[in-house]
Amino acid sequence: MIIDVALGDRSYPIHIRPGLLGDAAAVLAPLARGQRLVVVTDETVATHHLATLAAGLPGIRLEPIVLPPGEATKDWAHLQLVVERLLDLGVERSDAVVALGGGVIGDLVGFACSMLKRGCRFVQVPTTLLSHVDSSVGGKTAINAAAGKNLVGAFYQPVAVLIDPAVLATLPRRELMAGYAEVAKYGLINDAGFFAWCEANGAAVLAGDSDAQIHAIAHSCRAKAAVVAADERETDDVRALLNLGHTFGHAFEAETGFSSRLLHGEAVALGMVLAHRLSARLGLCPEGDAARVTAHLAGLGFATEARDLGLDCSAARLVDHMKHDKKMSAGRLAFILTRGIGRSFVSRDVELAEVEAFLAGELA
Numbered sequence: 001m002i003i004d005v006a007l008g009d010r011s012y013p014i015h016i017r018p019g020l021l022g023d024a025a026a027v028l029a030p031l032a033r034g035q036r037l038v039v040v041t042d043e044t045v046a047t048h049h050l051a052t053l054a055a056g057l058p059g060i061r062l063e064p065i066v067l068p069p070g071e072a073t074k075d076w077a078h079l080q081l082v083v084e085r086l087l088d089l090g091v092e093r094s095d096a097v098v099a100l101g102g103g104v105i106g107d108l109v110g111f112a113c114s115m116l117k118r119g120c121r122f123v124q125v126p127t128t129l130l131s132h133v134d135s136s137v138g139g140k141t142a143i144n145a146a147a148g149k150n151l152v153g154a155f156y157q158p159v160a161v162l163i164d165p166a167v168l169a170t171l172p173r174r175e176l177m178a179g180y181a182e183v184a185k186y187g188l189i190n191d192a193g194f195f196a197w198c199e200a201n202g203a204a205v206l207a208g209d210s211d212a213q214i215h216a217i218a219h220s221c222r223a224k225a226a227v228v229a230a231d232e233r234e235t236d237d238v239r240a241l242l243n244l245g246h247t248f249g250h251a252f253e254a255e256t257g258f259s260s261r262l263l264h265g266e267a268v269a270l271g272m273v274l275a276h277r278l279s280a281r282l283g284l285c286p287e288g289d290a291a292r293v294t295a296h297l298a299g300l301g302f303a304t305e306a307r308d309l310g311l312d313c314s315a316a317r318l319v320d321h322m323k324h325d326k327k328m329s330a331g332r333l334a335f336i337l338t339r340g341i342g343r344s345f346v347s348r349d350v351e352l353a354e355v356e357a358f359l360a361g362e363l364a
């Protein structure tokens, strides 16, 4: 299956097929210069998948750059390391660097490629559910800064995305769940029918049912491709909807120091619950819809209560993190709220004092 991300002369295909990782020559061989491909990955992914990728590319020499796994790798030091290695390897603008891994690798490598010689090509080969359905598509590349998540980066599109859903078989359940939060997000943003599908099939996705996983991936990629085609650089209040749950989520992640104590998807799941509850408190969203979101995510095992995270922080401190949000403009935060399931919108009317009072109640 191929889904197009329609962006004029920067359009690219998302290929989705079980087994694709070990059979990628049709897409990757034409991108190899001098029968060589530079692949940036992490230690865990290299163990599981590098040999499979190589086996499907006979006659092509893979030049791996292997980084430590985890969110901490998405920093200045590793960005510099990747850029310097790519320069040492003589990567040219027309070369295509392969980003093999989850969101950390995809975001970091995409950003490195955006600046290498003012831009070389790159291919996303995502290996987690989260990167299949979200971070590999749309060209948001970034590293984290001391002030917050993804605060330094560029919009920079890959030339292709290769998704092999079979790789999910080796993904720990916790990582699968983190990705599932972003799947459910597409239903909550603007597709109540898909959220109903998630309620019926979410457990199957997490149990490894391949038909359910492929449906979830393909539906999510189509949804994200449509949003990105409509508002590539988040200027028209369309792409910003993909940040549903992220304003709360990024604040929680900042509070844990972007550690594995709280995965991005776990933070987003809780953030989506809170966005619905805050919307209900503001009289925008039916209480029943907020309760339905909580029930679905809690039923799958997500933490849906901020107080259960065991964070030793005040509501004021979380709101301070939110002040670094990229959606701040003229001192006001663009917050993704909702009028109900599938009815999210961008609001600039939310007072941070109101958010703080709401969070204080959630943390108590």
Ligand SMILES: O=C(O)C(=O)C[C@@H](O)[C@H](O)[C@H](O)COP(=O)(O)O
Pocket: 134, 135, 137, 138, 140, 149, 150, 182, 239, 240, 242, 243, 246, 326
């Ligand atoms: O692609 C986008 O646009 C998104 O907002 C998708 C998000 O799910 C993703 O986590 C993104 O990296 C967050 O972006 P940020 O700009 O809020 O840091």
